Amino acid sequence: MAFFKTVPNLPDMEKARIEHALQRLADCLGAEKFLLPYQSLHSMVGIFQAPEQIVEFVGDHLAFDVTDIQLVVEPQVLKKSGGGG
């Protein structure tokens, strides 16, 4: 007799929705992409000096040609609320 029933962290409908969405993606991109080695935070954050390197890293990981992707950096300047004076 099982005293502790294991359950997923999502309700049935939501669990199925996520699985369906992933299958839709796998049908488009190919199942093998969803078995690529998992990258840890330390292999992705803190080791790149420029965003272009991240683009190349993702391209290498996916074996996807990223040479035609253009990258522009336009940092948003936070507007300071107008104080008096």
Next chain:
Amino acid sequence: MPGEYDPETRQITLTTELSDEPVLTTAAVVHHVVRDLLCQQRFEYHHLPEYVDLAVVGIGLGVPLSQINLVNEKGLFWDTTEWETFPRPFLDQQDLAYALALSAWVRGETSWSWLDAVPSVIKKPAQKSLKYLSKTNDSFFRPQEVRAAKLTQGQNAWLETVAQHSISEQIIGLRYLQVTSDSDTRQLAALLDKLRSDNPAVLLNAINNAGAMKKANAGVVDELNLLLENRNDQIRAKAMFALTRLAAVDEGVIKFAIKMLESHSKFVIYAGLLGLSSVSDVPSSVFPAANRAFIRSLQTCDYEFVGLFVSAFQQWVDDPEIYLKNLLQEDSPEYFEIAMEALTSARERLVELSTESIEI
């Protein structure tokens, strides 16, 4: 997600600096590059951020996402079967946790070393789901076993999917199973079986499937009638919608539709009203409940419902103007003007519809 991606030019515009916001900027670059991949592969839903997030997690680049939370309020629609109509903004934490667990499970991952940096609010539910998946193998998504496109499989395969023990497989199978004719007994038998399921999620998808049938089947209509007595509001409402679509609103269904007008849930009232609006000749027992619900919608300024009720009255009574005047003049004369405006709009809509049908 900060920044944006232009599919026409394949340009990513970042609005954060890597040096100032390393995690957020990394997550943003990954998100936009994966969106570009989806665009190049002509993925239909590449514009939906949640799909891009799921792709990021699925292909093994999702850990930075766990460090940022972009969804505080889900704003869920009452009908949980509507997966496409109301897409979510980004992956929320619980969905992200499950996607991470699935990603670990499909890779046969037993060590959690790559999840070390994941905060416990996501790591704990992910571990819970990984334990579940490892024990039950209960998932429709299995890229480690099925490499071919799965969603375009034939009806026989969907029949097998619906017959699986897995609730996910049953739910997704029901969304693809086509029950087209009375003679197709295997598909019909499968649908009837699922209309008797004790799982609400399976039931709701079975009801959707039943409502999509081109022709009503007596057995299906009987099961839908039984579901009108279900205690779950969503199931009752969906069963009413399905019966309305199948033009199967009879005297018995009308009794349940009248009760629905007294509900506190708007979607239940809507289901009841829709069912009643599908019949032109309603019994007199409909009017007391419809009148009360109509006046409630006037009192709460719910003009969408006011319009729907006025359209229904227009269908049920010979002279709706006199009917509404008599109804409102004693207790609620202040609402008469609003009711008349709604009636004018309803009449205009009717004229527009008839003009369109003539043009067609």
